[in-house]
Each structure stands twice: as structure tokens, then as C-alpha cells.
Amino acid sequence: MPDTTAAFIQHDHSACQSKALAYVTEQCAAKGLRLTEARRRVLEILLESHTALGAYDVLQRLNTEGYSAQPPIAYRALDFLVEHGFAHKVERISAFVACHFPGQCHAPAFLICRSCRTVAESRSARQVNPLQADAQAMKFSIEDTNVEAEGLCQSCQSEQGA
């Protein structure tokens, strides 16, 4: 039974935002992780929508807030968020999205619209790692898996695609 974020349909996105931010705040407190100013701001920027942002997009956003930051600032914050499962890197488009199933996150699975860069995260698709059987058979130890499908969301299909 499909179970994805509501990225492609109208929804109460402020609920997405507050839920994720609350979870991350709580997790950081619980695990002694430091959710510093820069890290929190980057997370908030990612949480503004379900659109994937490049590291330099994030950087530009920081800089329009008087922040005067260089690339490592953005990459470090993003690395922190990704390392702890609060955000994901979407490999196909070298971009980042906030995680909307934090705490339940193993192998993220995404539907990526190539036109509007909106990304829906799927919970159902990542319950079973499709490569697990192969890995076991060859004694390969999997550390991280990504499943990504690129295409067109419904509304971009209507607009003929890009």
C-alpha cells in the first residue's frame, strides 16, 4: 500500500514543517547533538517546501539573510543533517531535501519530478531493500541504499513537461 509524502498534492505543509523540526530538535537533545544556528537554519530552509535544493541554493538563501557564508558552511550543515538522517541527498540531481519520515529512515526512496524538482519521499518503497538478497549471496555488506525514480509529476505532465 503506497505511503508517500504529500509533496505532489495540496496539503497542510506547515504540519510537515513543524513535525519535522520538532522531531529533529527532540532527537538532538536526546542524543547530545548540537543543532547549531547554521544547522537549524539550513534545515528550516529545506523544510520550506518539498523541492530539492542544491547546496549553492541553500548557500544563497543563507546569504540573503545577511549571513555572508562560503560553500563549506552550507556543505557542513547539510552533511550533519544527512549524517543523522534529518535530510537526504538526492543523488540524481545533486540536491537535498529534508527527511519527512525521520526516525523511520533506512533506505530512502524518492519520486523526483525533473521539471519542478519536487521530491516525494516514499515510506513503503523502502521497507524492503531490493538488493539485500544479492548482497547476502555475495557477502557484500550494505551500508547505505538509495532508490530514486525520476519523471514528471501530474501537474508538470499537464503542462507538457520540460
Added chain:
Amino acid sequence: MPDTTAAFIQHDHSACQSKALAYVTEQCAAKGLRLTEARRRVLEILLESHTALGAYDVLQRLNTEGYSAQPPIAYRALDFLVEHGFAHKVERISAFVACHFPGQCHAPAFLICRSCRTVAESRSARQVNPLQADAQAMKFSIEDTNVEAEGLCQSCQSEQGA
């Protein structure tokens, strides 16, 4: 039942090579595609092993053969091979591998060793697109899917990993 390339175990690799090259040659003839000198050379370079090569690795190989090529030469050849399913891009490591199941290729699935960059392609893991149900539910049209698992192959585990 697992079914991957023998990338991580000893095998008769010349069979991998000749089979793939023969198939590509035949397909190009059948479909009127032009397997030019540069494209064939790049394919042969990729086929030398099951190790993923970056575009600039390929370029360097071309140049050590007197070829004097610039980046677009490599990227164009790689794009041609990827477009027709003769090679794949491994997104996680921005690198390319020859396809070892040409003609049966839909959504490629890979086991990627982060230490030696060897890549095993799985046929079984891609029979069913794990995101298909989600896509249908939200009327998202999938054009291309990649499934990638990174970790350590058996022999790199023995060496403690990197």
C-alpha cells in the same frame, strides 16, 4: 533468487567483454546507430573491468592512446552509451559502468564497493520497480529509476575497509 554480475568473484571476464561488445555492435547495426571510433573505444575502456570509471578517468585513458581529447568527447560518448542502455551512470559516485545485461535493462540496480569502486549489476533486484505503486497512486510518470547500494565487498571487508 539473486542474479548479479560476477564482479566481486573470480570469473572469465573476457566472456563479459566479448558478450557485451558483440551485443552492442549487433544492436547498433540493427537500429542504425553509429558505433563510432570514440564510442566503441569508450565502451571497450568501460568493459575492461567491473570498476566504475569517472568521465575524466575515461578521458585520461583516451589521451594515453594519443587521442588528445577534451571533456566533451568523453561525455558525448558516455551519453550515447547511457542513452541506449549500453552503459549506466552510477549516481552515488558520479561514475560509469558498462551494462552487463543489455537488452534486458530497465531500472538498473547496483552494489557499489566504496573502497575498490567495483560495481555489481543486479538483474533480479530490478525486475520490480519498488516505486511503481507509489507513482501510480499519485499519477507520477516514471521515466527512469536507479537503485544503488553502497558498502564493502567481501575482499575489501577483509582488508578492514577504507
Added chain:
DNA sequence: AATCGATATGTTATCTTATAACAATATCGA
């Protein structure tokens, strides 16, 4: 064989993405 459109290559320059390296600060427990 000459012509012509389409495809592919050669070449230069530039853009985007990501990290190395090291100095300066801040944090937090002993």
C-alpha cells in the same frame, strides 16, 4: 560525382558541485 541536411567531432571557455587546508572560536566536562 556533386549537393545537402543531419549527425558527430574538435575546441575553447565556463559553469556547477564539492572538498582540502588551516586559522580562529565556541562548547563542555574535568
Added chain:
DNA sequence: TCGATATTGTTATAAGATAACATATCGATT
């Protein structure tokens, strides 16, 4: 307060990818 550890600031550069345009090649048509 001290000192180890983690974080930030800053400069420079590495690595990956493409834009743009000139030239050459291919292959069908006359």
C-alpha cells in the same frame, strides 16, 4: 580555569559537467 573536542570562518582549488560554435563526416538524393 583549563584543555580537549567540535564547530565555524576563510581562502583556495579540485572534480564533474556543459554551453557555444566551428569543422568535419556520413548518407541519402539528385
